Amino acid sequence: MADAVMGNGADALEETLGRLNKKAGVKATIVLDRTSGAILKTSGQILSVRASRGDGSSSVAGLTEGQTETQAVEELAGMVWNFVNAAGGLVQDLDAEDELKLLRLRTKRQELVIVPDPKYLLIVVHDTPPA
Amino acid sequence: MQQRREEILAKKAKLAELKRQRELRASQGVRQSIGISSELASPTAGRSDSRRDIETLIDSLVGESRPASVRGGTGSPGPKGSRPNSVISGGEYSQENSEVTAVANGPAAPIQTLTATPLVTIYETQPSPVKEVFSYSKAVQTTEEWTSLARPRALSSSSDIDEPTTPTKTPSKRLSRRERDREEEIREKLRKEIEEELRATKEFIDHGTAKPSNSSFATRTLTSEELNALIHSDDLVYFLDHSTKVAEKALGEPDILTDYTRQISDQDDEDDKLGNTGGRGRRRIREVLRFYDERWSKKRMVSSIDFSPKHKELLLASYTKNPSAPHEPDGVVQIWNRFLQDRPELVFHAQSDILTAKFSPFHPNLIVGGAYSGQVLLWDTRSRNPAPVQKTPLTGSGHTHPVYAIDMVGTQNANNIISVSTDGAVCGWSVDMLAQPQENLYLTAPPPAKQEDLSPTCMAFPQADPTFFLVGSEEGTIFPCHRYDRAGAKAGVDARVAYKGHAAPVMSVDFHPARGPVDLGDLVISSSLDWSVKLWKVRAPAATSGITPTTTVNATTGLPGAPAVPDGYVVTPLLDFVREDVVYDAKWSPTRPGVFACVDGAGYVEVWDLTVETEEPVARIAPSQSKEAGRLGMHSLNKLAWEPSEGKRLATGGIDGVVNVFEVGEELGGKEGVKTEEWTAVKKLVGRIEAGNAVAV
Numbered sequence: 001m002a003d004a005v006m007g008n009g010a011d012a013l014e015e016t017l018g019r020l021n022k023k024a025g026v027k028a029t030i031v032l033d034r035t036s037g038a039i040l041k042t043s044g045q046i047l048s049v050r051a052s053r054g055d056g057s058s059s060v061a062g063l064t065e066g067q068t069e070t071q072a073v074e075e076l077a078g079m080v081w082n083f084v085n086a087a088g089g090l091v092q093d094l095d096a097e098d099e100l101k102l103l104r105l106r107t108k109r110q111e112l113v114i115v116p117d118p119k120y121l122l123i124v125v126h127d128t129p130p131a
Numbered sequence: 132m133q134q135r136r137e138e139i140l141a142k143k144a145k146l147a148e149l150k151r152q153r154e155l156r157a158s159q160g161v162r163q164s165i166g167i168s169s170e171l172a173s174p175t176a177g178r179s180d181s182r183r184d185i186e187t188l189i190d191s192l193v194g195e196s197r198p199a200s201v202r203g204g205t206g207s208p209g210p211k212g213s214r215p216n217s218v219i220s221g222g223e224y225s226q227e228n229s230e231v232t233a234v235a236n237g238p239a240a241p242i243q244t245l246t247a248t249p250l251v252t253i254y255e256t257q258p259s260p261v262k263e264v265f266s267y268s269k270a271v272q273t274t275e276e277w278t279s280l281a282r283p284r285a286l287s288s289s290s291d292i293d294e295p296t297t298p299t300k301t302p303s304k305r306l307s308r309r310e311r312d313r314e315e316e317i318r319e320k321l322r323k324e325i326e327e328e329l330r331a332t333k334e335f336i337d338h339g340t341a342k343p344s345n346s347s348f349a350t351r352t353l354t355s356e357e358l359n360a361l362i363h364s365d366d367l368v369y370f371l372d373h374s375t376k377v378a379e380k381a382l383g384e385p386d387i388l389t390d391y392t393r394q395i396s397d398q399d400d401e402d403d404k405l406g407n408t409g410g411r412g413r414r415r416i417r418e419v420l421r422f423y424d425e426r427w428s429k430k431r432m433v434s435s436i437d438f439s440p441k442h443k444e445l446l447l448a449s450y451t452k453n454p455s456a457p458h459e460p461d462g463v464v465q466i467w468n469r470f471l472q473d474r475p476e477l478v479f480h481a482q483s484d485i486l487t488a489k490f491s492p493f494h495p496n497l498i499v500g501g502a503y504s505g506q507v508l509l510w511d512t513r514s515r516n517p518a519p520v521q522k523t524p525l526t527g528s529g530h531t532h533p534v535y536a537i538d539m540v541g542t543q544n545a546n547n548i549i550s551v552s553t554d555g556a557v558c559g560w561s562v563d564m565l566a567q568p569q570e571n572l573y574l575t576a577p578p579p580a581k582q583e584d585l586s587p588t589c590m591a592f593p594q595a596d597p598t599f600f601l602v603g604s605e606e607g608t609i610f611p612c613h614r615y616d617r618a619g620a621k622a623g624v625d626a627r628v629a630y631k632g633h634a635a636p637v638m639s640v641d642f643h644p645a646r647g648p649v650d651l652g653d654l655v656i657s658s659s660l661d662w663s664v665k666l667w668k669v670r671a672p673a674a675t676s677g678i679t680p681t682t683t684v685n686a687t688t689g690l691p692g693a694p695a696v697p698d699g700y701v702v703t704p705l706l707d708f709v710r711e712d713v714v715y716d717a718k719w720s721p722t723r724p725g726v727f728a729c730v731d732g733a734g735y736v737e738v739w740d741l742t743v744e745t746e747e748p749v750a751r752i753a754p755s756q757s758k759e760a761g762r763l764g765m766h767s768l769n770k771l772a773w774e775p776s777e778g779k780r781l782a783t784g785g786i787d788g789v790v791n792v793f794e795v796g797e798e799l800g801g802k803e804g805v806k807t808e809e810w811t812a813v814k815k816l817v818g819r820i821e822a823g824n825a826v827a828v
Contacts, residue, residue: 013368019473020375023382031371033361040361104381106388113381115374119366122374126382 017043025127027110030077032121037081039073040120046072049110049125080123084116376471383470409736410750413798416738418754419780420792422448422467424474430455431463433784435487436772441495443774444469445476446782448790449488449500462502464488464510467790479510480517487537493546497562501534507550507560521565528568530556536590540597549592549614551602555585559614574602574612577626585610585624591640594652599672601630603637603657613672620672628670632704635661639716642669647724649810654817656727658714664729665704666741668817705820706745710737716771722778722802724810730783734766738799742812750799754783754791777802 020029021043028044047069084103091100103114106128115122361367407418422428431450439445445468452461462481481502488500488508498510500519507530509521523529530552537550547569548560559570576585586605593599598614609630616622638658645652655667713732720726725741737748753766768785779800784790797804 013362013371016371016375020379023379023473025382031367038358038361040358040367102377102381113378115377117370117374120370120374122371122378124378124382128386128388 013041017041020124023126026124027127028123028125030073030080030121030123032077032081032123034117034119034121037077039077042073044125046076049076077123080112080114081121084114084121088116376476380468380470383472407752407755409752410738410796410799413796414738414740414743414749415796416736416750416752416799417794417796418752418791419794420469420472421754422465422472422475422790422792423788424465427463427465427475427478428788428790429453431788432786433769433788433790434485435489436770436782436784436790437489438772438774438782439466439490439495440492440775441490443776446772446774446790446792447488447490447498448782448784449485450788451484451486451503462500464498464500466512469792477512478517479519481506481508481519481522486533486535489537489539491539491546491562493539493541493543494562499537499539499548499562501537501550501552503533505530505532505534505552507534507537507548507558507565509548509562509565523560523565523568528571529558530554532556535588536602538590538592538600540592547597549590549600551587551590553586553588553605555587557587557612557614570614572612572614572623574610574624576604576606577610577624577629580606588636589639591642591655593642593669594645596672601640601642601655601669603633603640603659605636607631607633607635607637607659607661609633609637609640609655609657609667611669611672617672625672628700628702630657630667630669630702630704632665632667632707633657633659633661633663635659635713638714639718641718641727643719643724644721645724646721647805647810648807649724649814651724651810651813651817654719654813656717656719658717658729660713662710662713664708664710664714664717664727666706666708667702667704668821670702703824705817705824708739708745715767715769718771718773718781720778720800721773721775722800723805725813725816726799728771728773728781730768730771730785732767734768734785736768736771736781736783736793738795740799741816742809745816750795752793754785754789754793 017029017031020026026044027048028042028046030039030046031041032039049072083105084100087103088100091098100116103112103116105112105114109128111126111128113124113126115124409416428450430453433448434451435449437447439447445466447464447466450463450465453459460480461483462485464479464481464485465475466477466479468476479498481500483502483504483506485500485502485508488498491497491499496512498512500508500510502508504525505523506525507523508519510517511520514520525531530550532552532554534550534552537548539546539548541547546562548562549557550560551557551574555574557570557572557574558568559572561569574585574587575583585602587602588605589603591601598617600612600614601609602612603609611625611628611630613620613622613625620627636659638660640655640657643651643654643656645654653669653671655669656664657667658664710729710731711733712735714729715731717727717729720728723740725743726738727741728736728738730736734753736752736754738750739745740749743749754768756766766785766787768783770784772782774780774782777800780792780794781800782790782792794800
């Protein structure tokens with residue numbers, strides 16, 4: 001199974017991410033490097049994730065579309081990365097042998113599904129179903 | 132100056148020689164400590180500036196060791212390096228030079244005279260070996276608790292910080308007080324550093340500003356080449372494959388935060404919102420899921436379906452080959468997850484069309500399958516490789532014809548794979564060893580048939596007895612078979628009984644699962660290409676031995692057939708459900724005594740309840756058509772399976788490669804609310820029909 005996926009590297013990668021993106025409610029996906037926090041891959045509307053930010057909307061108003069988008073991605077990536085590390089630290093403190101496997105951060109507006117791995121991080125942002 | 136340097140050189144050379152000798156001796160079993168200490172002695176000597184010091188040292192060393200060098204005299208670099216003006220040894224060594232032959236008997240007893248002095252000298256340099264040990268234990272302890280206390284472990288800087296702090300852990304009695312103080316100092320410094328960094332991180336989070344923290348820094352430094360390399364790594368692909376499945380399942384799960392106390396917006400009148408439904412009220416059947424994968428399901432036919440006995444949300448479907456993709460594997464098994472709809476959880480391959488596959492009921496990781504090539508295949512879900520972990524050979528004593536039916540029987544500790552191929556061969560395999568069948572049996576049609584060939588298309592074992600089974604044949608008869616010789620019957624087809632009624636190949640036989648107050652385990656339904664489903668009552672294998680040819684019970688076919696079949700006993704069906712198309716599969720509900728479902732060539736799923744109605748199905752539904760299937764006019768459904776533990780869902784698969792899952796209403800499935808009356812009602816129905824048949828005779 002795995003090698004079927006690995007058969008055509010980048011295409012399969014695009015495909016899996018694309019499929020995830022097409023799912024109803026999914027707003028954005030980001031893949032990060034776990035150790036450095038470098039952004040490997042993004043897709044979707046990152047800006048919409050932080051649609052109504054208190055101070056941010058005014059400060060980025062002057063910038064062009066492309067700039068705000070990359071900036072938003074970087075900011076979000078940084079925030080999530082710190083969040084994951086904090087959570088990872090907590091897990092380590094609880095039990096040194098233990099390991100963080102999944103983070104689901106549910107808010108009123110949306111949900112972040114974060115899948116950590118020793119080497120990478122996958123972040124999926126999606127709308128929560130209306131209650 | 133020049134002179135002095137030469138002297139020193141000469142002494143060094145001598146020391147080196149001594150050292151070598153000692154090492155030699157040490158390696159031959161003399162106390163090793165000497166060797167080590169002498170090693171350490173040489174640099175000390177070299178370092179000291181005062182000439183007198185050197186000389187005294189050399190004196191003591193050389194003087195003492197002289198007897199040894201005379202005896203063991205290896206005349207190597209020492210003499211060459213020595214000059215006439217070198218303090219003592221020059222002449223002596225050149226003398227020794229002639230005694231080179233003595234090398235062999237060197238390492239004898241008198242070594243002990245040598246050992247005494249070096250020990251004394253060496254004690255002064257003792258700290259250095261201690262230091263070595265010290266630095267070693269430092270390295271070992273780097274991953275101690277400082278990491279988790281101070282910083283998340285992903286931070287690269289943390290590892291640098293840790294190193295100096297760790298020596299505190301060493302049980303270092305030898306550490307001097309001063310050293311400890313220094314460590315304390317370092318630790319204090321580190322703590323401050325870490326606190327500072329933490330503060331910085333916190334600030335970063337608080338303000339959300341892009342300060343030059345680790346994450347944004349890395350983002351910028353990643354060049355396109357690095358990015359490319361990372362993206363094309365197999366690791367990332369594997370990670371994504373795995374993690375997106377996790378994420379998709381998380382999205383597919385029922386909403387755990389649903390607040391039931393709040394008003395729900397008009398979702399009460401279910402029937403309108405449910406989409407594709409059939410039947411009415413509590414006997415409704417409703418399509419809930421549809422499994423289809425663009426790559427692996429396309430242009431393939433579903434050849435079997437099985438629910439996982441361990442994980443309720445998993446089901447497997449096996450597929451035949453895709454004629455338009457010759458480079459893809461012919462046979463495919465896909466494992467579908469209820470919470471992951473648009474792609475399979477796992478995919479397994481085979482070189483040949485897979486005609487049947489099922490989960491091992493005794494081991495949740497194993498899947499067994501039968502292939503068109505005649506191979507029996509075994510896959511393991513723990514394997515990363517999609518190919519079978521074991522398969523039977525194509526030569527030798529296994530199958531050489533397509534295997535359309537396979538089953539696993541026995542108990543947790545002793546079970547076998549039983550496979551049957553279309554040439555009548557039945558093989559019993561051990562899960563651990565597929566190289567060779569453990570049992571071999573050839574089924575042949577009993578005497579009244581015009582030819583001996585028997586071509587089994589399906590097989591079924593009763594719940595209670597793993598040594599007895601039924602096979603449905605291509606010619607329409609269902610034969611009882613024994614795996615072993617038993618009283619009054621040989622292994623193979625039991626010639627005394629035949630279940631005749633179908634006029635076309637039998638597509639399925641299924642024993643009643645019978646887990647209830649009344650034993651209905653002898654009821655069997657079969658489906659056939661003659662447009663019918665039939666209900667049979669199978670005679671217990673032990674009871675058949677008492678039958679005499681004269682007790683013909685048959686109502687219709689029995690009498691004309693009787694003279695030609697002297698010792699054959701023909702059983703006719705209890706009930707005949709005539710349908711409007713070929714019926715490919717029929718299965719009992721695992722929980723309701725009178726309920727069974729069947730799928731037909733017109734693409735309908737029908738659910739029957741014998742306690743309610745024996746003339747027509749209580750619910751009927753066709754899966755919503757996929758675009759492709761609609762265009763090609765392919766509706767036919769091949770296979771059917773009930774979810775075994777609750778009996779609420781059933782899955783169907785057809786010629787278009789789509790697997791559909793349906794949910795049945797409360798009166799047709801589910802464990803709760805099964806009344807004892809239902810069981811007795813089925814029993815009574817069977818009794819009534821039997822009585823009717825007897826009267827007819």
